[in-house]
Amino acid sequence: MDDYRWVIEKPLITEKSMEMLHANNWVAFAVHRKANKIQIKTAVEKIFNVKVLCVNTVSVGGKLKRFGRVLGRAKDWKKALVRLREGDKIEAFEGV
Numbered sequence: 001m002d003d004y005r006w007v008i009e010k011p012l013i014t015e016k017s018m019e020m021l022h023a024n025n026w027v028a029f030a031v032h033r034k035a036n037k038i039q040i041k042t043a044v045e046k047i048f049n050v051k052v053l054c055v056n057t058v059s060v061g062g063k064l065k066r067f068g069r070v071l072g073r074a075k076d077w078k079k080a081l082v083r084l085r086e087g088d089k090i091e092a093f094e095g096v
Helices: 015-024 037-048
Strands: 008-011 026-031 052-060 064-067 070-073 075-085
Touching: 008 037, 037 052, 037 070, 037 075, 064 075
Parallel strands: none
Antiparallel strands: 008 026, 026 075, 052 075, 064 070
16 A cells, blocks of 8 residues: 555644653554554655654543543554654744
């Protein structure tokens, strides 16, 4: 498959992810639940033109949500922490 845009859903811009970016050049993304580490690495390298050193993934369970008397659940999702080579940057995380 040549099109890897389905793998990355959105960048995660939080206080913790910004601290990790400035300290060790880690960036965080919400990714497709069925994407593996190799697909995530390839997608980030091709889309953003950077060199990825390693990828860590975490499956996050959806939270319980209450809508009046009805108890529902948000869907599960997957988070990917990607370490970039020293000097490489992604524009989505710049200026934040």
